[in-house]
Amino acid sequence: MGLNKKSVDDINAKGKRVLVRCDFNVPLKNGEITDDTRIVAALPTIKKLINDGGKVILCSHLGKVKNGPNEGESLAPVAKRLSEKLGKEVTFVADYNVTGEAATKAVENMKEGDVVLLQNTRFRGAEETKNGEEFSKELADLADLYVCDAFGSSHRAHASVAGVTKFITAKGGENVVGYLMEKEINFLGKAVEDPVRPFVAILGGAKVADKLNVISNLLEKCDTLIIGGGMAYTFLKAKGYEIGKSLVDDTKIDYCKEMMEKAEKLGKKLLLPVDSVTIADFPNPIDAPVEVQVYDVTNMPADREGCDIGPKTAALYAEAVKTAKTVVWNGPMGVFENPTLAAGTIAVAKALAETDATTIIGGGDSAAAVNQLGFADKMSHISTGGGASLEFLEGKELPGVAAADDK
Numbered sequence: 515m516g517l518n519k520k521s522v523d524d525i526n527a528k529g530k531r532v533l534v535r536c537d538f539n540v541p542l543k544n545g546e547i548t549d550d551t552r553i554v555a556a557l558p559t560i561k562k563l564i565n566d567g568g569k570v571i572l573c574s575h576l577g578k579v580k581n582g583p584n585e586g587e588s589l590a591p592v593a594k595r596l597s598e599k600l601g602k603e604v605t606f607v608a609d610y611n612v613t614g615e616a617a618t619k620a621v622e623n624m625k626e627g628d629v630v631l632l633q634n635t636r637f638r639g640a641e642e643t644k645n646g647e648e649f650s651k652e653l654a655d656l657a658d659l660y661v662c663d664a665f666g667s668s669h670r671a672h673a674s675v676a677g678v679t680k681f682i683t684a685k686g687g688e689n690v691v692g693y694l695m696e697k698e699i700n701f702l703g704k705a706v707e708d709p710v711r712p713f714v715a716i717l718g719g720a721k722v723a724d725k726l727n728v729i730s731n732l733l734e735k736c737d738t739l740i741i742g743g744g745m746a747y748t749f750l751k752a753k754g755y756e757i758g759k760s761l762v763d764d765t766k767i768d769y770c771k772e773m774m775e776k777a778e779k780l781g782k783k784l785l786l787p788v789d790s791v792t793i794a795d796f797p798n799p800i801d802a803p804v805e806v807q808v809y810d811v812t813n814m815p816a817d818r819e820g821c822d823i824g825p826k827t828a829a830l831y832a833e834a835v836k837t838a839k840t841v842v843w844n845g846p847m848g849v850f851e852n853p854t855l856a857a858g859t860i861a862v863a864k865a866l867a868e869t870d871a872t873t874i875i876g877g878g879d880s881a882a883a884v885n886q887l888g889f890a891d892k893m894s895h896i897s898t899g900g901g902a903s904l905e906f907l908e909g910k911e912l913p914g915v916a917a918a919d920d921k
């Protein structure tokens with residue numbers, strides 16, 4: 515799926531009001547931003563629009579906003595960090611209504627090259643998340659052009675992602691994607707639709723249920739599919755092995771059997787763990803010291819829990835990556851938040867860092883792991899969207915992409 519969509523390079527922003535949906539859903543601790551990766555990722559598009567003389571109006575959600583608007587989930591810290599990064603003042607509209615009178619006034623006062631940041635779009639509750647017509651229209655009323663650069667939210671048909679576009683179109687404006695969206699779709703799209711082979715996909719994480727369609731879709735596209743993390747134990751149980759107290763989804767045993775049969779039928783390699791790092795009891799807190807024993811998967815004791823791939827498995831997976839030309843990785847190999855149980859994830863990250871293949875990290879926990887372990891600069895592309903990259907790998911059309919104008 516090449517990105518046959520208009521991008522920021524296809525519009526003339528000079529003197530125009532440009533609404534840009536960014537992904538500023540950054541982690542906060544005591545009101546301070548602890549990781550500004552997503553802010554940095556949005557800068558190229560914002561700078562381009564400033565340089566072209568656009569009036570740049572930024573919007574984003576932050577957090578889940580379960581209990582209504584509150585200062586703890588305000589975008590105020592983002593405005594401050596953006597001002598620092600851009601070297602110019604970003605006017606923040608603190609109004610919880612997002613698109614109210616304060617926003618209208620701020621936009622009216624803009625000069626070319628000015629930047630305004632609106633308040634958290636989820637402060638409008640269901641109007642945002644249920645793609646409300648009224649809120650979509652209010653957002654569109656502030657602007658002449660719309661840019662979606664929020665890959666991390668592009669799988670959600672929300673007002674600020676999808677709903678706004680039809681009102682922009684109705685007034686003769688254009689809806690385009692930003693540089694970050696373009697980059698995400700080019701990397702992920704090429705990997706899934708036209709990969710340089712051998713193509714190896716690595717799936718980890720806790721639950722099989724989260725990755726059902728991804729497993730099925732990737733089996734058709736890749737040459738080798740590697741399974742690690744908590745979800746591997748459902749596959750191992752489906753093979754008839756004792757998995758002790760390990761994480762398992764008994765409702766998905768038959769599905770795992772089907773997938774193993776599908777791999778065989780398609781002539782694809784499906785690699786599962788051959789040994790497992792086990793513990794007696796889950797650490798509390800999660801990063802507390804823990805005693806481990808390694809067992810082959812053929813003889814795991816009934817009273818222990820598998821929490822990471824073992825050293826033989828790590829070597830097997832690293833070997834599979836060595837010959838690859840394209841690798842997509844989504845989900846850790848074990849409980850990587852615990853230093854003792856992070857070895858498998860580190861081994862895979864290291865193998866990816868050392869290969870000359872195109873390496874694509876599918877957001878979420880894998881991205882966090884690669885960043886924390888210091889391998890980020892060795893990867894070809896680290897996706898900014900966990901859920902979005904998963905849905906993309908499933909072969910689903912993303913609402914935020916679909917809503918942009920075709921070239």
